[in-house]
Amino acid sequence: MSAPAAVLAESAPVRFRDPQIEMAHGAGGKASRKLVEGLFAPLLFGAAPGPLGDAAHVDINGTTVAITTDSFVVKPLSFPGGSIGELAVNGTVNDLAVSCARAEALVVTYVLEAGLSTQVLEAEVRAMAKAARDAGVRIAAGDTKVVEHGKADQMYVTTTGIGRLLPGVSIDPCSVRVGDKILLSGPIGDHGITILLARGELDFEADLRSDTRSVLSLVETLIHAAGPGIRWMRDPTRGGAATSLNELARDCGLGMVLFEDQIPVRNTVRGACELLGLDPLHIANEGQFLAVVSPEYADAAINALSLAPGGSEAQVIGEVREQPAGTVLVTTLYGGSRIVDMLVGDPLPRIC
Amino acid sequence: MRFVDEFREPGLISKAAEEIRRLAGTERHYRMMEVCGGHTHAIYRFGLKDILPENIELIHGPGCPVCVLPMGRIDDGLSIAQQSDVIFAAFGDMMRVPGTQGSPLEHKARGMDVRIVYSPSDALKLARLNPDKHVMFFAIGFETTAPSTALTMMRAKAEGIRNFSVFCNHVTIIPAIRAILDSPDMRLDAFIGPGHVSTVIGCRPYEWIAQNERKPIVVSGFEPLDMLQSIVMLLRQLKAGEARVENQYKRVVPWEGNRAALRAMAEVFQLRPYFEWRGLGFISQSALRINDKYAEWDAEQRFAVPGIRVTDPKAAQCGEVLKGVLKPHQCKLFGRECTPEHPIGALMVSSEGSCAAYHNYEHRKAAMVSLNSVA
Numbered sequence: 001m002s003a004p005a006a007v008l009a010e011s012a013p014v015r016f017r018d019p020q021i022e023m024a025h026g027a028g029g030k031a032s033r034k035l036v037e038g039l040f041a042p043l044l045f046g047a048a049p050g051p052l053g054d055a056a057h058v059d060i061n062g063t064t065v066a067i068t069t070d071s072f073v074v075k076p077l078s079f080p081g082g083s084i085g086e087l088a089v090n091g092t093v094n095d096l097a098v099s100c101a102r103a104e105a106l107v108v109t110y111v112l113e114a115g116l117s118t119q120v121l122e123a124e125v126r127a128m129a130k131a132a133r134d135a136g137v138r139i140a141a142g143d144t145k146v147v148e149h150g151k152a153d154q155m156y157v158t159t160t161g162i163g164r165l166l167p168g169v170s171i172d173p174c175s176v177r178v179g180d181k182i183l184l185s186g187p188i189g190d191h192g193i194t195i196l197l198a199r200g201e202l203d204f205e206a207d208l209r210s211d212t213r214s215v216l217s218l219v220e221t222l223i224h225a226a227g228p229g230i231r232w233m234r235d236p237t238r239g240g241a242a243t244s245l246n247e248l249a250r251d252c253g254l255g256m257v258l259f260e261d262q263i264p265v266r267n268t269v270r271g272a273c274e275l276l277g278l279d280p281l282h283i284a285n286e287g288q289f290l291a292v293v294s295p296e297y298a299d300a301a302i303n304a305l306s307l308a309p310g311g312s313e314a315q316v317i318g319e320v321r322e323q324p325a326g327t328v329l330v331t332t333l334y335g336g337s338r339i340v341d342m343l344v345g346d347p348l349p350r351i352c
Numbered sequence: 353m354r355f356v357d358e359f360r361e362p363g364l365i366s367k368a369a370e371e372i373r374r375l376a377g378t379e380r381h382y383r384m385m386e387v388c389g390g391h392t393h394a395i396y397r398f399g400l401k402d403i404l405p406e407n408i409e410l411i412h413g414p415g416c417p418v419c420v421l422p423m424g425r426i427d428d429g430l431s432i433a434q435q436s437d438v439i440f441a442a443f444g445d446m447m448r449v450p451g452t453q454g455s456p457l458e459h460k461a462r463g464m465d466v467r468i469v470y471s472p473s474d475a476l477k478l479a480r481l482n483p484d485k486h487v488m489f490f491a492i493g494f495e496t497t498a499p500s501t502a503l504t505m506m507r508a509k510a511e512g513i514r515n516f517s518v519f520c521n522h523v524t525i526i527p528a529i530r531a532i533l534d535s536p537d538m539r540l541d542a543f544i545g546p547g548h549v550s551t552v553i554g555c556r557p558y559e560w561i562a563q564n565e566r567k568p569i570v571v572s573g574f575e576p577l578d579m580l581q582s583i584v585m586l587l588r589q590l591k592a593g594e595a596r597v598e599n600q601y602k603r604v605v606p607w608e609g610n611r612a613a614l615r616a617m618a619e620v621f622q623l624r625p626y627f628e629w630r631g632l633g634f635i636s637q638s639a640l641r642i643n644d645k646y647a648e649w650d651a652e653q654r655f656a657v658p659g660i661r662v663t664d665p666k667a668a669q670c671g672e673v674l675k676g677v678l679k680p681h682q683c684k685l686f687g688r689e690c691t692p693e694h695p696i697g698a699l700m701v702s703s704e705g706s707c708a709a710y711h712n713y714e715h716r717k718a719a720m721v722s723l724n725s726v727a
Contacts, residue, residue, distance in 0.1 A: 022461045030693055202470055267353050274356060277393075277703060334365040334576070336399025338713040344692045345448055345457075 012042035028238025028284070029343030033247070051173045051251040054234060055099035055163070066101030068092060069160040077120065077154055079198035081190075081209030084157055085127030087286060090214050091237070092161040093135045097216040098233040098289050100171055100223070101163030105140040106132065109158040115149040124155065135214040137161070166220065168227035173251035175231045181298040182256060182318040183291040185218055185311060186211070188241050189269035192283035197272070204275075206268045211287035218311050222291060225304030229297025235289045239343040242281035244290055245328045246342040256328045258318035258340075281330070282343045292320065359575030360398075368580035369403045375587035381407045383539060384586060385676055387529060388546035389416030389704030390574050396713035398576040408583065411676035412706035414528045415546050417493045418445045419674065419698040419705045420629045421521055423662040426451035429490045429519045430459055432655045439465045439482065441475040442490040443497075449701045452662055456490075472497075472504035472518070479508075479516035486515045488651050491522055496548040498522040498640060499613035502620040505642070505649050519651040520642050523627065525549050526557050527638035531629075533565055537677050542586040544579065545571035547601045552617075554609025555597050562595045573601040620646050630664065630698060631671030670697035673706060680710040687711060 016038030024031035036052065055068035072088045093103040108128065112121065132139050190211040197206055215235060223230065232252075236244040241263075245256045258281075265273075265280045273280050293301050298316055305314035324339070331337045376382060386392060392412045395401065401410070414420055430451055433440035440456060447457045447468060460466035465485070469475045475489035491501045501518060508516045525546060532538055545558055550571045558569045568589035572582035582600045589596060599605055620642060627639030642650035651657075664670055668685050672678040680686055680699070690696040692708050699705035703712070 020458070020461055022457060024457075024693075034693075201468075201474070203474075270353055270356075274353075332360075332399060333362040334360075334369075334403065336402045336576070338397055338399045341692075341712050344712075 012046065014039055014042055024345040026238075027343060027345065028240075029243050029282075029345070030341075031345065032239070033342065051247075053099055054095040055101060055161075057099075057165070064165055066096050066099050066163040066165060067161070068095040068099065068163075069158060070095060071156060071158040073153070073156050074195065075153060076195075076198055077124065079194055079210055081194060082212035082286070083124060083127050084155065085124035086131040087210075087212050088157040088159045089128050089131035089135060089137070089139075090212050090286060092159040093137055093214045093216055094235045094287075094289070096161050096163035097214070097219040098235045099163075100166045100169050100219075100233070102166055102216060102220075103135065103137040103161045103163045105138050105162050107160045108139055108142040109160075110142070110144045111152055111156040111158075112144065112146045113149060113152040113154050114146055116154050121155065124157075128157075131214070135216060166223055169223045169230050171230060171232050173232050173248050176248065176252040176254060176292050176320055177231070177294070178254060178320055178322050179295050180231055180292045180320040181295055181316045182245070182258065182320065183222075183293055183298070183301060183305070184241065184264065184315055184317045185215065185288045185290075185305065186313040187264040187266050187269070188236070188285055188288060189265055189273065189280040189283035191286040192240070193269050193272045195284075196276075202276075204272075206272060208266070208268045208272075211285055213287035213310065215287060215289050218305060218308055218314075219289065221304050221308040221311065222293075222301055226293050226297035226301035229294040229301070230291055231294065232292040233289055236285050238284050240280070240282040240284060241290060242279065242328060242340045243342045246340075248292070249326050249328055252320075253325055255321045255324045255326070256318060257321050258328065258330045260330050260332045262315055263317045264313050264315050279340065281340050295319075356575065359573070359577040361577065364577055365403070365580060368577060368584060371584050372408065372580060372587065373405050375584065375591060376405050376407055378407065381409065382541050382587070382590065383409050383411055384542045384544055384583065385411040385413045385532070385540050386544040386572075386579075387413035387415045387525065388544075388549065389419065389702065389706075390548060391544055391546070391572065391579065392416070392706050392709050393704045394574045394576070394579060396709040398579075399713070400576060400579060403580075404583070410544075411540065412673075412680075412709075413543075413676065414532060414629070414632060414674050415494065415525065415549070416699070416702050416704040416706075417497075417521075417523065418449055418702040419670075420523065420528070420631065421449070421492060421698060422628045422630045423451055423664070423698075424628075424660040425521055426456075427453070427660040427662065428657050429488070429651075430456065430464070431658050431660070432488055432519065432651055433459070433464055433466070435655075437485050439467055439478060439485050439487045440490060441467045441469045441478055441487055443470070443492065444468045445702050445704075446490060446492060448695065449698050450695060452660075472501045473507070476504050476508055476513065476516055479513055483515060486517065488517050488519055490519045494523055494525050494546070494549045495552040495613075495617070498621065499552060499610070499616050502616040505620050505646050506616065508649050509646065514648065517649050517651040517654050518642060520621070520640060522621065522640040523629070524623075524638055524640065525553070527635050528629065528632065529558075529561065531632050531635050531638075532675055533561070533567075535675050535677075538675060540567065540676075541590060542567055543569040544582050544586070545569045545597070547571060547573050547578075547605065550599075550601065550605045550609070552610050552613045555599050555605065555607050556609070558597045562597050566595045568595045568598070570598045570600050571605055573604065628661075631674035633671075665696055668697045670699055673697075673699055680707040683707070 305311035
C-alpha cells in the first residue's frame with residue numbers, strides 16, 4: 001500500500017464498515033482494497049490519494065525516490081522453491097521494480113515467537129542474505145521483537161525498501177489507452193499452488209516450485225526495449241493477476257480483455273485449479289509481473305523479454321478496449337467470454 | 353491437459369454450436385433446466401451463453417447443496433461448535449455462508465476453532481490428531497458427497513474413534529426435481545441431468561421424469577463440449593417428440609450407478625420424513641439422517657441442538673431464483689444489498705450458486721454497449 005504525498009490536513013470520511021477484521025481483509029482481493037481505501041487511505045493519505053501503486057514516490061530535496069514496505073507471514077516458512085526470508089527480500093525488490101525503481105537498501109523487522117529454533121531463524125536470515133546479494137540490494141538496518149509462545153506463528157518478517165528511479169520510463173494507470181497490449185512475464189499461479197500443497201492439507205502432490213525471484217532484471221530489460229511505451233506495471237501477488245488487472249480497469253475506466261489461450265499456466269497449476277475449483281488468475285505469484293505497453297512497442301517488448309534469462313515464457317495475454325469499461329473479460333477460442341472479478345474472500349475450494 | 357483439453361477443443365465446440373443452431377431453428381423457444389450447480393458454474397465460466405442461440409434458455413436448478421441449506425441449520429451447527437473443545441470442520445464452500453450470527457469464517461475470526469477440510473476423512477484425521485477435542489464434521493451435499501461421509505463414519509466406528517461426529521445435512525436430488533416439476537409457475541421442456549450425483553445413483557432414478565412427465569433428460573458432463581453435446585441430444589429428442597433418459601457422461605457415469613457407494617449410504621443413513629430446503633420449503637423424504645446404529649457419531653443425537661428456524665429476509669427472492677422463475681439479476685437485492693462479499697442469500701455464496709455465478713461472470717457483460725466488439 002503506497003500513495004502519493006500525504007495530505008493529512010484534509011482527511012476524507014472513513015467508509016470501511018465491516019464490523020471486524022477477517023482473513024479476507026489480508027487476502028489481497030476486494031476486502032483488502034476496501035480496507036485500504038475505506039480506512040487507511042482516508043485517515044493516512046488524505047482526501048484524494050489517487051490510484052494506489054506498489055510503491056510511493058517521495059521527493060527529498062529535489063530527488064525523487066521510491067519507497068515501499070511489505071510483511072511476510074507465509075505458512076509454512078519454507079516450501080519448494082523458496083522460503084520466507086527469500087520472499088521477504090524479493091517481494092519488496094519487486095514492488096519497487098514494478099514501480100520503476102531499483103531497490104538500493106532494505107530495512108528488516110523480525111517478529112519472533114518465543115521457542116523458535118535458532119536453526120530455523122539462521123536458515124531464514126541466510127536465505128535473506130543470499131536473496132539480497134542476488135538482487136543487488138543492501139540490507140541496511142533492522143529491528144527484532146519477540147512475543148510469547150503461541151502469540152505468533154514462528155516468525156513474521158517485514159521489509160521496507162527504498163529505491164532509485166530507473167530512467168527512461170514513467171507509469172500511470174491513467175495513461176493507459178484503448179489498443180494497448182497487456183504483457184505477462186511468465187506462467188501464473190506457481191507460488192500460490194505450491195504453498196497450498198506445501199501446507200499438506202491436500203492429499204496430493206505435484207512437481208511444482210514457487211516462482212519467487214527478483215523481477216528487477218526483467219523489468220530493466222523491458223524498460224530498455226520499450227521504455228517510452230510502458231504505461232503501467234504491477235506484480236500480481238495476493239489476489240493474482242485478476243485482482244491487479246481489475247484495479248487497473250477501475251483506475252483507468254477501460255476494459256481489460258484477456259485471451260484465455262494466451263495466458264501461460266503450467267499444466268500442474270491448471271490441474272490443481274481444475275481439481276480445487278480455483279481460477280489461476282486469482283492465484284498469487286511472487287516472481288512475475290504484468291505490464292501494459294503501447295501497441296507499437298509490444299513486439300519489441302516481447303522479443304527482448306523472451307531472450308532475457310527467465311523471460312522465455314513472456315506473452316501478450318490481452319489488450320485494452322473501451323468495453324467492458326472498468327472490467328476484466330476473458331475470451332475463449334470458441335467465442336465464449338466471462339467476467340473475471342477481483343478475488344473475493346480467500347480462495348476456497350469447491351466440493352462438487 | 354488430458355481429459356480436459358479434448359473437451360474444450362474450439363473446432364468441435366463450434367461444430368456442436370452449429371448443430372444446436374440448426375436443430376433449434378427459430379420457430380420456438382426452448383427452456384432447459386440444468387439441475388446441478390456445477391453445470392451452472394460451467395455455463396458462466398465457459399461463457400456458453402455467448403455461443404447458444406437466443407431461443408435456448410437455460411434455467412438454473414436447485415443442485416447447489418450450500419444454496420438449499422436453510423440458515424437455521426447453519427445456526428444449529430455453529431451452536432454446537434460454541435462449546436469449548438469442539439472443532440467445527442466443513443468444506444470450503446460452507447465457510448462464507450451466513451448464519452444469523454455470521455458465517456463459520458466470521459465465527460473463526462472471533463475465536464471458534466473452524467477448519468476447512470477437503471474430504472470427511474480429513475475431518476476424521478483431525479479427530480485422531482486431537483484426541484482431547486471433539487471434531488464435528490458439518491456434512492453437506494447430494495448423493496455426490498454422501499457416500500464419503502458414510503464411509504468415514506464406518507471407519508470411525510470400526511476404529512472406535514469417539515471424539516468425532518457428523519452434523520448431517522445430506523439431501524437427495526430426486527425429490528428436489530419433483531418439487532420443481534410440481535411448482536405451478538414452472539414450464540420446462542427438458543433437463544440437463546446432474547453429472548456427479550449420477551455417478552452414484554446412476555440414470556435409472558430419472559426414468560419417471562421421462563415417462564410420467566414426458567420430459568427428456570440427458571445426464572451431462574461439465575466441460576463445454578459435454579454440455580453442448582447434451583443440448584444437441586435434448587434438441588434431437590424434442591424434435592422427434594421423444595422423452596427418454598440418455599447418458600452423455602458415459603466416461604464417468606455408469607447406468608446402474610455405483611453399487612459400493614449406495615451400499616455405504618444404506619449402511620449409515622436413513623431417509624428423514626421431511627426436511628426444509630431453502631427457497632423450496634419442506635419436502636418429504638428429501639434428506640438423509642444418520643441411523644441408530646451410528647447414533648454415537650451423530651452430532652444431532654449427541655449434542656443438544658436448538659433446532660433454530662430462520663425465515664429468509666422478505667426482500668430476498670432466493671426461492672424464485674432457485675426454482676428458475678426469476679433470473680438472478682431480477683431479484684430486488686441482487687448486486688445491491690446482496691453481493692459475493694456480503695451475501696444475504698446462499699445463492700450468492702457458493703461459486704455454484706446461480707447468483708454468484710451470474711454476478712462473477714456475467715452481469716456486467718449485460719451492461720456492455722456491444723458484445724460483438726469484444727469477441
